[in-house]
Amino acid sequence: MADTPRAAWARRFALLARPRQPETLPVQLDRRRIYVLPTRFGLFFAALLSTMLLGALNYNNNPALLLALLLAATAMASLIAAHLQLAGLRVEAISAEPVAAGSPLLVHVALAARDGRVRRGLRLDARDVHGFAPVLSGEGVVAQLSLPTQRRGWLDLDRVRLSTTQPLGLARAWAWVWPSTPLLVYPQPEPQGPPLPEGKGTGMQSRLHPAGDDVHHLRAYRPGDARRAIAWKPTARRDTLLVREYEQPLGAEVPLDWHSLSALPYEHRIRRLAHWVDLAEREGRRYRLALPGQPPLGPSHGAAHRHLCLRALALLPHAETR
Known part of the structure; x- marks a missing residue:
């Protein structure tokens, strides 16, 4: 999809703006990286003021001339106020919990203002996605951006733009932040995939499962239990509806081997x-x-082990780069 003329102009201008390369956070916004331009409403306001000034000068109307000059001074002050909304603002960190490819990635942007001044109306833009920060005071705030994901692996944020049109909407002040830390996207799991391979190992464990092999115990009926699990004879003897709870033996370790899936395409594996x-x-x-080419991960389980395994899968070379 081709860019509109305005988007193309903004993209070319961004290449000349600071920063020109990725930077390490935290970053503090100073006057050298904050840009201010009138908004569309600001341009209309400027045209209206020019008309008022011309009319006041033409008809030698001093009250109208005074009003036009006061409004012009207010507009100039709004440019400075918009600049001060971003000056001294500090971007502390940008982080996100990894998600599977195809799911939106919720990016957290931590902002702080060490000078204690209150900021309002801050807007964040990244990859054509917009987010807004609530009122920012000395305590700081965390803004959120929901970015779409398509491929597994590292997701580079490129530039994040912080902008505001406060206090009067006549001018837009903005600054760019280019974080050097990429965000991780897990591979998309296979939908409706097969069950786990058979477990291996000498130690055995078991878990309760409605389709297990051995009866573990009887318990009271709960809404939603399958009718075939009801123990009718014990129910008749005790005059209470009882349900069989089964036990399913499980292997101590489940091997997830890349080479065992050689019949599948690369990304499907x-x-x-x-x-x-x-x-x-x-x-x-x-x-x-x-x-392939890596030491085995595990055996183990838990959130940390899951992250290590999915990270290793996400960072495998893509099929087109092998």
């Missing part, structure tokens, strides 16, 4: 393994991930 990682976590299974 990654989605299959991501699906198995999520499935093993939901079922509380210990699993070990083996990828």
Whole structure:
């Protein structure tokens, strides 16, 4: 999709604006990187003031001339006020919890104002996505941006623009921040993927499962239980509706091996393994991930192990770059 003339002009202007390369956070905005220009309403206001001045001078109308000069002074003061809305603002950090490709990535932007002045009407723009920060005082605030994701791996934010049109909407002040830290996007799990491979290992564990093999115990009926799980004979003896709870034996370790999926295409293997990682976590299974050219991860389970496995899958080379 081709850019509009305004978007193309803004993109060319951004290449000349500071900063010109990625930078390490935190970053404080100073006068050298803040830009101020009139808004459309500001240009209309300037044209209106010019007409008032010409009319007042033409008809030698001193009250009208005084009013026009007062309004012009107010407009000039609004340019300075808009600049001060960003001056001294500090971008502390930009972070996001990784999500699967295709899901929106919620980016948190931590802002602070060490001088104690209150800022209002701050707007953030990144990758054609807009976000707004509430009233910012000395305590700081965290703004949010919901960015679309398409591919696994590192997501470069490019530039984030902070802008404001406060206090009168006559001028827009803005500044750019270019964080050097990319954000991680997990691979998209395979939808409706197969169950986990058979577990291996000498230790065994078990879990309650409605489709297990062995009856574990009887319990009271709960709404939503399957009718086939009702124990009718014990129910008749105790005059209370009872349900069978089954036990499913599980292997101590589930191997998730890249080479066992050689029949699948490259990216499909990654989605299959991501699906198995999520499935093993939901079922509380210990699993070990083996990828080409890397030492095995695990066996283990939990949030930290899941992140390590999905990160390793996300950072595998893309099929077109292999």
